[in-house]
Amino acid sequence: MEYKKDKGRRWERFLSTPFIWGMLIPFVFLDLCLEVYHRVCFRLYRLPLVQRSAYIKFDRHRLTYLTIFDRVNCTYCGYANGLLRYASAIAGQSERYWCSIKHQSSKGFISPTHQKEFLGYGDEGAFRKEYGK
Numbered sequence: 001m002e003y004k005k006d007k008g009r010r011w012e013r014f015l016s017t018p019f020i021w022g023m024l025i026p027f028v029f030l031d032l033c034l035e036v037y038h039r040v041c042f043r044l045y046r047l048p049l050v051q052r053s054a055y056i057k058f059d060r061h062r063l064t065y066l067t068i069f070d071r072v073n074c075t076y077c078g079y080a081n082g083l084l085r086y087a088s089a090i091a092g093q094s095e096r097y098w099c100s101i102k103h104q105s106s107k108g109f110i111s112p113t114h115q116k117e118f119l120g121y122g123d124e125g126a127f128r129k130e131y132g133k
Helices: 007-022 024-045 068-098 124-131
Strands: none
Touching (some): 007 024, 024 068
C-alpha cells in the first residue's frame, strides 16, 4: 500500500482508476474462457485439473483495520493477480503436454519455471530418444 505514503499524487490515482477497473471486464472474460478450456481440454487429454483455490484467494477484505476502499482494492488485486497465476499454471500444463522443449537462451529472457523438466532447445538426440521419429 505504497500509495498511502504518496499523499501528493491523488489526482494521478484518480485519473488511473478507470484504466485499473476497466481491466475487470477482460479479466472476467479471460476467467470464463480459461475455465471452459481447462475443464474441457484437460479432461480430453487426461491431465489433472489445476486447483483454482491454490492461486485465487479472497481473504484480505476481512481485515478490519483496512478502509472499505482498501478492502475492495485488495479483493480486486487478489482476484486479478491470482487469476493470472492460475492462467499461467494452466498454460504451463498445456505447454508441457503439447511442446515440452525449452526456449533458446538469450540475454534478458526469463525462462518459465515450469520448463525445468523440458527438453533442451536444439537437442535433437534427446527429442528423438524421448519421442521417436
